[in-house]
Amino acid sequence: MLEEKIKNIIDKTKGKKASQNLAYDGTFIKVFKEEYIYPNGKNVIKERIIKNKGKNAVIVITRTIDNKYVLVVQNRVDENVSIEWPSGYIEENEEVEKGAKREVQEETGYIGDDAVVLDSVISSIGTENSKTFIAFIDRAKKQENQNLDEDEFVNYIEVTFEELSYLIDKKYILSSSNK
Numbered sequence: 001m002l003e004e005k006i007k008n009i010i011d012k013t014k015g016k017k018a019s020q021n022l023a024y025d026g027t028f029i030k031v032f033k034e035e036y037i038y039p040n041g042k043n044v045i046k047e048r049i050i051k052n053k054g055k056n057a058v059i060v061i062t063r064t065i066d067n068k069y070v071l072v073v074q075n076r077v078d079e080n081v082s083i084e085w086p087s088g089y090i091e092e093n094e095e096v097e098k099g100a101k102r103e104v105q106e107e108t109g110y111i112g113d114d115a116v117v118l119d120s121v122i123s124s125i126g127t128e129n130s131k132t133f134i135a136f137i138d139r140a141k142k143q144e145n146q147n148l149d150e151d152e153f154v155n156y157i158e159v160t161f162e163e164l165s166y167l168i169d170k171k172y173i174l175s176s177s178n179k
Helices: 002-013 096-108 161-169
Strands: 016-025 029-037 043-051 057-064 069-075 081-084 087-089 116-121 132-142 154-159
Touching (some): 057 096, 069 096, 069 161, 087 096, 096 132
Parallel strands (some): 057 132
Antiparallel strands (some): 016 029, 029 043, 057 069, 057 087, 069 154, 116 132
């Protein structure tokens, strides 16, 4: 009964794309201007963003064999430096778990147990549709050097759970929940 109800309301709500034009074509982001016709006949213009060719991303909560957490520190836009979980884009035909392990190794040199996908989110469903997965790697050990892309400059740090809580509470880690 619920399935039929949901399909019915989706059918009554779904618009049709009437046109699509490339508005901006950057090195990392493309912006499309799209026109939609709603079921009530109204035409609406929307912008759609495609980052890194529409690839999905992964954020990796990484805990070491000593029960510390591995964070990365890197430059972001507007001269900001962020402290965050290791993260990156999933390559074409790459499983999320393999991408999570690869990103942690590349950014930090740590290798751990298999990655477990905890959840996923579309961060801005109104303007894009690529997913960001949240994964967890446990029992990580420093085994290799970083293997960064040429446009990356990343440092990393190990912190205890108490230190992690402090960093989140004091808003040093802006990608985490901040009440």
